[in-house]
Amino acid sequence: MSAFRRRHLLAVLAGASVLGLSAGGALAAPSRRQAPKSVKKPNPPSRPKLVVLDPGHGGRDPGAHGVRGTWEKNVVMTIARELQRELQAGGHYRVMLTRSSDNYVALRERVARASAAKADLFLSLHADSCDNPEVRGASVYTLSEDASDREAAALAARENRADMVGLGGKIADKPDLVAQTLVAMSQRGTVNDSRRLADTVVATFAKNGVRLLPRSHRQAGFAVLTSPEIPAALVELGYLSNAQDEKLLTVRQHQLALARALRASVDAYFGVNAATRKA
Ligand SMILES: [Zn+2]
Numbered sequence: 001m002s003a004f005r006r007r008h009l010l011a012v013l014a015g016a017s018v019l020g021l022s023a024g025g026a027l028a029a030p031s032r033r034q035a036p037k038s039v040k041k042p043n044p045p046s047r048p049k050l051v052v053l054d055p056g057h058g059g060r061d062p063g064a065h066g067v068r069g070t071w072e073k074n075v076v077m078t079i080a081r082e083l084q085r086e087l088q089a090g091g092h093y094r095v096m097l098t099r100s101s102d103n104y105v106a107l108r109e110r111v112a113r114a115s116a117a118k119a120d121l122f123l124s125l126h127a128d129s130c131d132n133p134e135v136r137g138a139s140v141y142t143l144s145e146d147a148s149d150r151e152a153a154a155l156a157a158r159e160n161r162a163d164m165v166g167l168g169g170k171i172a173d174k175p176d177l178v179a180q181t182l183v184a185m186s187q188r189g190t191v192n193d194s195r196r197l198a199d200t201v202v203a204t205f206a207k208n209g210v211r212l213l214p215r216s217h218r219q220a221g222f223a224v225l226t227s228p229e230i231p232a233a234l235v236e237l238g239y240l241s242n243a244q245d246e247k248l249l250t251v252r253q254h255q256l257a258l259a260r261a262l263r264a265s266v267d268a269y270f271g272v273n274a275a276t277r278k279a
Contacts, residue, residue, distance in 0.1 A: 051093050051096075052230070055097065055099060056125060058101075058105060059102055066240035068247070070249065087263055096113075106162070106163050107223045110224055111223075114227050120231075121270075125234075126237065127238055128155065135241070136211060136245040139236045141220060143182065143194065143219065148215070149218060153221075155236070159222055160221075187228075190228060197265075200268045204262075
């Protein structure tokens with residue numbers, strides 16, 4: 001998107017905000033009618049946050065293929081299910097999966113499902129692959145128009161190709177989608193929330209001994225991270241092209257450790273104290 005078009009979009013969105021049309025309405029001050037001066041209103045019981053988990057790929061789009069034959073779509077589904085159990089067990093969250101079985105769901109459909117459900121958080125789970133069999137470790141991505149590095153740009157291109165599978169090879173992505181989303185995200189503060197989420201996952205992985213790539217939080221134009229109103233990150237849990245990472249990703253104990261570290265990340269993001277979690 002050109003600088004001019006970006007400025008134009010910002011101006012249009014700013015105008016919408018002045019008219020009270022932006023999603024900032026969720027944070028708007030309560031109306032006077034609802035707040036009598038002398039009576040202190042009790043805090044409403046907090047609604048469990050809705051966490052949308054997005055196991056990457058599925059169905060005719062298997063994702064990356066491991067050196068020992070593991071398919072990305074299967075391993076990320078197993079870990080998403082474990083994470084769903086972990087999150088639901090504490091009573092603080094409701095959890096929705098963007099796919100519940102080995103079926104193909106287009107990236108824009110995943111985004112639409114999370115938006116329609118008014119998710120509080122969106123976590124996309126993947127496992128990477130690259131030409132160098134030595135490369136290993138997890139990494140976390142947030143949306144950006146300019147990729148943080150060449151590898152991140154190539155990864156986003158690979159992950160975005162999932163939509164081409166559903167369209168018989170036709171290019172699915174709209175060129176301005178990422179730029180337009182970022183403008184809307186800036187308005188709502190979702191850009192900073194997404195960064196905080198990604199940094200929290202990286203810190204929690206490090207604390208729990210999950211091996212990470214150098215510069216673990218990176219950015220690129222991922223189509224699945226384009227819900228303007230939902231803080232979102234994409235987690236690559238390891239490299240299926242690395243024999244050790246692939247083995248770990250299929251070992252139950254490691255899958256559980258990853259699910260627990262991700263749950264701890266969500267807790268830290270929302271400020272849920274582990275001590276107050278229900279057993
Ligand atoms: Zn993937």
